Amino acid sequence: MNAPTQSLNVSLGARSYPIYVGSGLLNTSVAAILKQALPNAGEQIVIISNATVAEHYLKPLTDNLQSQGVSRNNIYHALMPDGESYKSLAIYGEIMDLLVKHRLNRDCTIIALGGGVVGDMAGFVAATWQRGVPFIQIPTTLLAQVDSSVGGKTAVNHPGGKNLIGAFHQPSAVVIDINTLRSLPVRELKAGLAEVIKYGVMADSNFFAWLELNMVRLLDRQPEALAHAITRSCEIKADIVAADEHENGIRALLNLGHTFGHAIEAATNYKTWLHGEAVAVGMVMAARLAVQQGYIETTHAKRIEKLIASAGLPIRPPKDMTKKTWLDLMARDKKVKQGKLRFILPTGPGRANIFSNISSEALTRLIDAL
Ligand SMILES: NC(=O)c1ccc[n+]([C@@H]2O[C@H](COP(=O)([O-])OP(=O)(O)OC[C@H]3O[C@@H](n4cnc5c(N)ncnc54)[C@H](O)[C@@H]3O)[C@@H](O)[C@H]2O)c1
Ligand SMILES: [Zn+2]
Known part of the structure; x- marks a missing residue:
């Protein structure tokens, strides 16, 4: 299956990336988009999300990946608790522990599935795991779709302030599935x-x-x-x-x-x-x-x-x-x-x-x- 036509492009030279906007992309197109954006990626994929979002969208996403040949054994999940207070170094550490435990390679791909909290965390994990691995944003709140998933700002909070610890790390693609907004409060x-x-x-x-x-x-x-x-x-x-x-x-x-x-x-x-x-x-x-x-x-x-x-x-x-x-x-x-x-x-x-x-x-x- 081919990737759909991209809706727009973020022009940043070698770090340019496509943004796809459409209905149902999660069920039909993520695997193809991933293949196109990251032709040399390894097999391993880590999906970072939270329970609220995962309940609706984790299965369609993993089904789509598997239907395009990704083995179930190569898909890892890191679900963080829901809420801004969990965009923390403690949760970041737990996700890192998981990556270490499963021996994730330098050619793995991180997928952020969720709102801005998940996106910022997953982006920061991707920016820092083994000095940086590629990641894909699948934003599921309107705020994340129009703002936080685009532009490469990633961060976690410190008790002394919001977003104090972070990095610029651009995603390799942004996949905006409008259908996900149906379940948004x-x-x-x-x-x-x-x-x-x-x-x-x-x-x-x-x-x-x-x-x-x-x-x-x-x-x-x-x-x-x-x-x-x-x-x-x-x-x-x-x-x-x-x-x-x-x-x-x-x-x-x-x-x-x-x-x-x-x-x-x-x-x-x-x-x-x-x-x-x-x-x-x-x-x-x-x-x-x-x-x-x-x-x-x-x-x-x-x-x-x-x-x-x-x-x-x-x-x-x-x-x-x-x-x-x-x-x-x-x-x-x-x-x-x-x-x-x-x-x-x-x-x-x-x-x-x-x-x-x-x-x-x-x-x-x-x-x-x-
Ligand atoms: N990196 C950037 O450039 C940038 C820009 C703006 C904001 N941010 C960050 O984004 C965060 C806020 O993001 P947010 O507003 O998306 O909040 P959020 O990620 O907390 O999501 C809001 C709530 O909606 C739930 N949710 C997400 N998608 C859903 C869906 N499709 N259906 C049902 N529930 C859903 C979440 O679980 C959460 O409870 C802040 O941490 C902020 O600092 C970053
Ligand atoms: Zn804002």
Whole structure:
């Protein structure tokens, strides 16, 4: 069986890789894609997933691999517990123990089957096992499909901070099977839509307008609408990654809404708010700050806010966040560079820019007006 036609490509010279977007790819195409992307791979395959995702998708995946000649004896599973707190060095160590126990070779292939937590962990395992082995991303949340599976950032958390321990390691292919979104909890779907909206706000006014017209279809999980939104989001991310793989410049634009969002996540101990929900509010705040600074019209900020609300996402931060909490937490954000807070602000429809000139008075005014 041949691999399907790829939907797009991430252009990174020798590290370029295809992204496939389609319905049912998990059942029909993974083995063929793997063969095409990694013609010299050895027999051994390690599937890293969690129990929630494995229950739905591990069997179709292994069936597909076996139907294309991969022996059952060469497929290994590492299932991690479900949750952000398990993106830890302890679980990383357990997976490494398993690879050692089964004597995985340098030419093995790692497959990440799951959301961003599994993808980041599997990517970091692949980046470090025997100094790096190839891996394939099969993202199963909308957030992972439009964001974390593309771009090669891999990491685990440390008690002292999120994603503190990691590496850049690009996958060899990304296989996005839209059917996997059928089982995704609706709250997770909406959280993923926040990142989709982000691409429209920062990079593509036509896509933004398309989202305004099609949000109901996306919430309805209509396959054609999802395929379009995911493909366009991946294209935008792929272009930015191709231009700035290691985030020395424009890749930072992908953090639109994230400085405020991270503060909300930290203030609520990463428990009550999903990342996408926090980013949704962060984008509303970035738009308001952009109005205050004279970069965009109020009408444009209102349009952004309306689109976010139409996805069923929050548009106001937690009421009990004090001004001090806001300022303290934002100062701790990773995006602080040379002592200066950096904000990504919209500068017009489908445009955004990086600003390091926002004064603390301006921030205080914004927070006072919440
Ligand atoms: N590497 C990057 O560039 C990058 C970018 C953004 C986010 N991230 C990371 O991604 C992580 C968040 O990812 P996420 O939002 O996908 O969360 P997640 O991986 O925790 O998945 C959310 C929940 O959905 C479940 N799930 C996954 N797929 C499912 C499916 N098809 N059906 C039913 N349930 C399903 C998961 O088991 C989990 O309970 C964070 O750790 C974040 O740091 C990384
Ligand atoms: Zn994000």
